[in-house]
Amino acid sequence: MNRIALAVIGGTGVYRLADLQDVDTREVDTRFGKPSGPIRIGTLLGQRVAFLARHGEGHSVPPHLINYRANLAALQDIGATRVLALNTVGGIGDDFGPRVLACPDQLIDYTWGRISTICEEAGSEVLHVDFGDPYTTMLRHKVIAAARVTGVSLVGHGCYGATQGPRLETRAEIARLRRDGCDLVGMTGMPEAALARELGLDYACLAIVANWAAGCGGGEEITMAEVLANVEAASNGLPELVAELARG
Ligand code: HPA
Secondary structure, three states: OOOEEEEEEEEOOOOOOEEEEEEEEEEOOOEEEOOOOOOEEEEEEEEEEEEEEOOOOOOOOOOHHHHHHHHHHHHHHOOOOOEEEEEEEEOOOOOOOOOOHHHHHHOOOOOOOOOOOOOOOOOOOOOOOOOOOOHHHHHHHHHHHHHHHHHOOOOOOOOEEOOOOOOOOOHHHHHHHHHHOOEEEOOOOOOOHHHHHHHEEEEEEEEEEEEEOOOOOOOOOOOOOHHHHEEEEEEEOOOHHHHHHHHO
């Protein structure tokens, strides 16, 4: 029962995994440096699950300064092989309004200047990993099945556009993302997904829509209060879904 069945990375508004019990806290140091915060390992409805807050538990690390490599390596170092990434996002497509949960199957990377490979250091072997399907297909199918079993409403597809942040996008930028085929926009989907692939981790994204992206929906101003309230409301069924995914 020591095996970690699933690691969860929490995004904006998700700094703890509700219902995680008997928590053992680990401060991990990796070959890439320190992760955003401690890893909390505990039991979630009978399953052994690890949790890491991507921005730190006090939300102190902005998207472009997150040590994505250390975060993933830390989870791997404690024995995780499967990662569920929770990403708070804006909705672009009509089916992706606030409080929708989605499991995207594609992404487009608009970020820049982030360390996006584990082979950055001189002398390390260069990897050209296949990334045609950026999320692990089998794990995505399990996320979709876990949502069905636990009665959580989930859109089982979508294209995630990863922007640089930390500012939100202009309406013109979102119009461009829409033309490109993006349904969702967030600031932390990359390079995390690519690094997970390089590290050989199974990785899927569970996107939590917090707001309509700029110019979408009613086109109203986006506030942090709205973002946090929608994430909280949309996260109700998450412990059951995560535990079911960990079980499978
Ligand atoms: N854009 C980018 N990232 C986000 C948004 C958004 O509208 N909402 C939450 N994260």
